[in-house]
Amino acid sequence: NLMTDESPRVPEMATQEVQPNETLTHLKTESDTLKTKLEEERAKLHDVELHQVAEKVDGLGQFIMKTRRTLKGHGNKVLCMDWCKDKRRIVSSSQDGKVIVWDAFTTNKEHAVTMPCTWVMACAYAPSGCAVACGGLDNKCSVYPLSLDKNENLAAKKKSVAMHTNYLSACSFTNSDMQILTSSGDGTCALWDVESGQLLQSFHGHAADVLCLDLAPSETGNTFVSGGCDKKANVWDMRSGQCIQSFETHESDINSVRYYPSGDAFASGSDDATCRLYDLRADREVAIYSKESIIFGVSSVDFSLSGRLLFGGYNDYTINVWDVLKGTRVSILFGHENRVSTLRVSPDGTAFCTGSWDHTLRV
């Protein structure tokens, strides 16, 4: 329940007994009028489809992508992963309560932390590469500085940063190690100062669990997008806490959102088995990536470096690769033996990593 308490003073209530009802009806009408106007404004600019404009672009050939590395070590479902900026290290988190830092080149485990809870649903690498953040059923986001001394107990230096009133679904450092953005089953997102643990800004507007978030590429300013169980994708201004755009075209939970590399659009993946592309300047959905044969939900999405390819990890154990412009599928990748739960392209775009309920990660 995201409503704040507004208790009217008794005299007001006595004289305005009739008015609250009228105000409510009036507001509802205005709300419906605005929604219609919003759809009309968006429709006016809907002069063509993206894939039509993209007809003049060369089609993509066959793609052969192979698993180059398999990272084994988690004792249960892998729920989340993130790349380090050095393009070789990976942090992953699992239902087994463990957070592991891997060297993806060698497949060696460099660090391992056992969290006090199971279902560590979120993890993120700090931009400096010197720390990782994670959390899940503990309702918190904690930061662990990574020590060069492999024998040092990482848990001893743990810093509790974020506190939600329900599970942590996603977390991400901003441009620096100093701030973390979180999303939660409590329906909110929040921005925190890592050092003090102070809440800097909270973001209210989702009507149900928020499942995912992604920060806009730094060139495009201080915004981020979130997706939730209310089927909405919201774009937020980080400074004001204001929701500046909202998109509701998915037919089920949005499990993943990711900005297009230019920052002008973002993709989403949903339990409705589709991925969609929303253009922020046109303020509408501009593409749907779906096939009748694909009936399982999408857990995670990411773009290749140029934005031409969209990778989607699915609950039917596969990865579908889409031509973002033409809307067609260019490849389907097999290998995992259970749901793909998380997927990220490496910072230099040379590879992408997937994590799965089959306990492994693949690069």
Added chain:
Amino acid sequence: MPSKMHNAGRVAHARRMVQQLRIEASIERIKVSKASSDLMRYCGEHAKSDPLLMGLGASENPFKDKKPCTVL
């Protein structure tokens, strides 16, 4: 009494929704044709430096197993 308090809460919520919709309705938008061509242009400009799109030779692919070599 409780029902009136509840009503006030509903009104506050509805007011926020209207405010939110006003903000969303008032933003400036561009045509899909323009947005699409911008997306295409970005893809085109960056295609050559997209390793997953272009494919990588073995020498450039950090994940491909290389034959062992001696460093002199």
